[in-house]
Amino acid sequence: MKLIIAAIKPFKLEEVREALTGIGVRGMMVTEVKGFGSQSGHTEIYRGAEYAVNYVPKVKLELVVTDALADQVVETIASKARTDKIGDGKIFVLDVESALRVRTGETNDNAL
Numbered sequence: 001m002k003l004i005i006a007a008i009k010p011f012k013l014e015e016v017r018e019a020l021t022g023i024g025v026r027g028m029m030v031t032e033v034k035g036f037g038s039q040s041g042h043t044e045i046y047r048g049a050e051y052a053v054n055y056v057p058k059v060k061l062e063l064v065v066t067d068a069l070a071d072q073v074v075e076t077i078a079s080k081a082r083t084d085k086i087g088d089g090k091i092f093v094l095d096v097e098s099a100l101r102v103r104t105g106e107t108n109d110n111a112l
Helices: 010-022 067-081
Strands: 002-008 029-035 042-046 049-053 056-065 089-095
Touching: 002 010, 002 067, 010 056, 010 067, 056 067, 067 089
Parallel strands: none
Antiparallel strands: 002 056, 002 089, 029 056, 042 049
């Protein structure tokens, strides 16, 4: 099993979710986060005053999928979240040692 963590632009969330559902992803966790990468924030003007936005709003997706589905999930997120502009996000893939569905006691792939 793989844990896939992706940080994407918030307005891309629904498009990514629909595409993931279409390839068989059955669940994911979504968190609104703020951060910065190579773009290091930006400046904005509000009511005539310029101020620095050091942290950029993002959405963090966390999914645990089978090894067989992992590459397709990464490709789907990357293609649907891409805007070809700075700040499109990052995707990380980690190994998952075990999983347990609390309600039924199912483990590993069956728990997904």
